[in-house]
Amino acid sequence: VSWREWADGEAAGIRDAGQWRAPRDLDAVGPEGKLAPDGRPVVSFASNDYLGLTHHPSVVAAAHAALDRWGAGSGSARLIVGSRPVHSELERALAAWKGTERAVLFPTGFAANLGVLTTFGGPDVLVVSDELNHASIIDGCRLARAECAVARHVDPEHVDALLANAGSRRGLVVTDTVFSMDGDVAPVADLLDVCARHGALLVLDEAHAVLGPDPDLPDPDAGDAGVIRIGTLSKTLGALGGFAAARGAYTDLLVNRARSYIFTTASTPADSAAALAALAIVRSAEGDALRDRLRAHVEQVRPGHPSPIIPVVLGDERATLAGAAELLEQGMLVPAIRPPTVPDGTSRLRVALSAAHSSEQVRALATALAALADR
């Protein structure tokens, strides 16, 4: 077949499965905006801007100042001539935040996972990965050319059993700490114990860990293997970029080996400056207040839930699409998440709450979700 026929056939397959997707523009700063194509006013419950820092005045001002000082783009990779003082300053601030010796920036969280897993994975490594880990971890495992054993979800005993089969290989355990489609949390303390017993390296992806778990990790230099903490600048920190925080020996190795660090242009100075300003807020009393507000929103929708990602699992794909359409009619944008993003039969509405929502907006959502559940 020709390329055109092939592409048309692939697209038809996705359409026939009812899984065709296309982006919709939301003209917005913060949760309220106008949704294309008809400009309908909506409140979005779809963003990972958990603390509302994308549009915080000091974050925006820092980005403006960086643009004025260094221009729009970095012009080249960090190791060539793309490194600006703001990149290094942000790395120091991220390391201090995470309690590690050092941190290294990547263009995105996705690139950070690829970089860490390809650098530390390899044929002499057994990678143990939770079955619900993010796509960037799955792709990192594939690229690492290591054998990858998939562990049952949040099951440290299974991780233990899988590591017992590592033989002469070094073990590496990788997990989201807050799972992106379920909003539940990994048993980090148990995983630390299991890894310590096997001398395995623990890699934590803390992309969504705005409300914790905030693992009380050992000194980065203690023990043989240690921990690598991966994060993103694009969610809690309201900008764009990713990072890995760890002992200096590991971050230095990433700088020298990780292809998603070496062969890509450095983050824009404006993004790094925005994240730096956001991090100062996250670590201040204002940050505490924003997290308290977010926790209160979560309590309104699902008491006791550990994160701002709240799945409303309806199971059936069509019912989920209908639920999302009904909420949209009421001016609430909540995405329907379906296979292949989640397993068959677990289609869901994925609510993401933010401190930028008002209590009234969250109350209206909780009422609408309760009405959906009552059917």
Ligand SMILES: Cc1ncc(COP(=O)(O)O)c(C=O)c1O
């Ligand atoms: C758990 C997890 N890790 C990594 C990423 C990738 O981060 P980024 O958007 O910065 O590429 C995401 C989401 O985007 C995520 O949910």
